Amino acid sequence: MPPRTPDPDTSLAAHRVAPERLRGRGARSNRAGRYERELRQAESDGWDIEEDLPVLRTEVSEERARKIITYNSSPDLPFDRSVNAYRGCEHGCIYCFARPTHAWLGLSAGLDFETRLVARPGAAELLAKELAAKSYKVATLAMGTNTDPYQPIEKRYGVTRAMLEVLREARHPVGIVTKGTLILRDLDILSEMARDRLVRVGISVTTLDPVLSRRMEPRAPAPAKRLEVIRRLTEAGVEVRIMTSPVVPGLTDHEIEALLEAGAQAGAVAASWIMLRLPLEVSPLFRDWLEEHYPDRAGRVMARVREMHGGKDYDAQWGKRMRGEGHHAQMIGQRFARAARRLGLDRALPPLRCDLFRPPVPRGAQMDLFG
Template sequence: MSSERSYPVAKDLRRGRGAGSNAAGRFERLAHEPENDGWDIEEERAPVRTEVRIEVPRRIITYNRSPDLPFDRSINPYRGCEHGCIYCFARPSHAYLGMSPGLDFETRLVARPDAPEVLARELSSRAYRVAPLAIGTNTDPYQPIERDYAITRACLKVLHAFRHPVAIVTKGVLIERDLDILTEMARDGLVRVGISVTTLDPVLSRRMEPRVPSPARRFEVIRTLSGAGVPVRLMASPIVPGLSDHETEALLEEGKAAGAGSASWIMLRLPREVSPLFQDWLAEYYPNRAARVMARLREMHGGKDYDARWGRRMRGEGRYAEMIGARFKLAARRLRLDQPQPLLRCDLFRVPPKSGDQMSLF
């Protein structure tokens, strides 16, 4: 599947989208550019629409060995994300599908309706060893198309039936729909949730995260989940130098007031195709701050836009990174958001009996 829109797209055709172009992925040998054919007839221009394709996965659990991550396994019900966050570090993953990390990532989505059945099969394997599983580590499990496909909810039902621990990360309000499952899992110490909030500024948020619920609405989600007994962590991520870094303390205060029990932060990451996409976005919306933002990032990554080395990619290094880390640490300590999240229980895991299985007499 090659990208069909590899050139800059007019602003009026991409309303509600984060990327301004659809540059071909790094694995593509060909790129498409519009060419004036000499005719004076104005061609009809269609706005960018969301498309959803179906994938039948052979496996759904992905394992990692990264020392930067607090989990070694995850599942992703969807590929691509309609939220359209311009800074999303997962954008380059779309290049593996032969599509663009630009507009394709947020408009040409892949749903995996068979994920719950595949998950149940993998968890039932005699070789499987239980450990906390993460959902939402690459693309958001509660992005808008979850309303129609409900794959995340179906996966949660499987995890609940197996009494399997899970950690969820999202910006979406659809998670409130699944409170019936989450509250039961929370009573048994089987779930915790991270809600990502990047800024308190609704204008900046709408520009950076065009189809994400407003910051105020996400704090309502924190309030709802925590009020239902679900452990919630405020994720101040990413912190964008020169745009949102001044809000660090205010974000934590809002999170505490909403009921978050802990907080974490990650610095803006610009791997591979994300860097040119983000720089084009800066030039369009914040041209007077673009040089400052990129100078800060390069200062933290040895002169590069991004340093992918473990131990450095999430926070950066140098005086600026240390300053942000110190500010966050002080504010979190003052608000008692520096507490570790509760450990998820693994001792309750069991493979539920299937219809026709011989039941134990003892």
């Protein structure tokens, strides 16, 4: 079914949830997904009786997927395959470009994305099966490209760790992106894989301001804790890249140099950046958030965003969507490049090893006598 024509952005107000129910959430509203035929919103029943509604809690359902490795051919991405342990993300980052994927589940990119999550408890078995296929050709597998593999529910489900165990056994290279401190739980696996140059980690640090971080990424670890994760991973021998992503013009772009310096001091060996991206439902959600928390800067932030995307909130063209274009985008890129060069974070890292790969043996299969 083709997406319906979105209702006006002003209608977000009609789908807002009472503030007292939003403890630790990024979005304020829950407008229906773009594939839904009907819009739903709360209306007074006319009875003059006060009713206390509960704080929104995280709900988790389980999904038994048929495949776990997703392939892409995007020239903007440094990898061609990825796995995701979860759908939705409790970190609640208001700027998350993955929010619109919840529409495929018939859910909202707003509060549903943060509160109605999907776990994939059979992911490790699927991964082993796909890696064991005779047609499989090894290349670095990206983990955490859509939603964070170390968001809070990983502590309960352990899907990410189970997949890492498969990758360690298969000696398969993996690149991980996360904000979560729970990655330190898996130092035993990561340090072992790092010795054979089979793993690299990217830690996203968007701002050093704890107040801004708590508003913008309400359930993600504080910036200081993420820097400590970089330090701990580095001490364990794991190569870490600090990711100053996304850069929010007019809100966080002044921190580029400070972020890179903090990352370098913590032990990061490389750095990367991506400009703020506001596809589909993310744009009205982000603008609503700006008006709530930074009304004095909202107009300036969005003017900069549109300047870098040809007058639009977002331009999905390859080669433009990640960095934007125009004078301001070029200036941010130049500042980043200068700071990274000064701090030694601009060096190209050697590729992870693919020559050690050994396909997993599926459950019930006979072991190779001479393996």
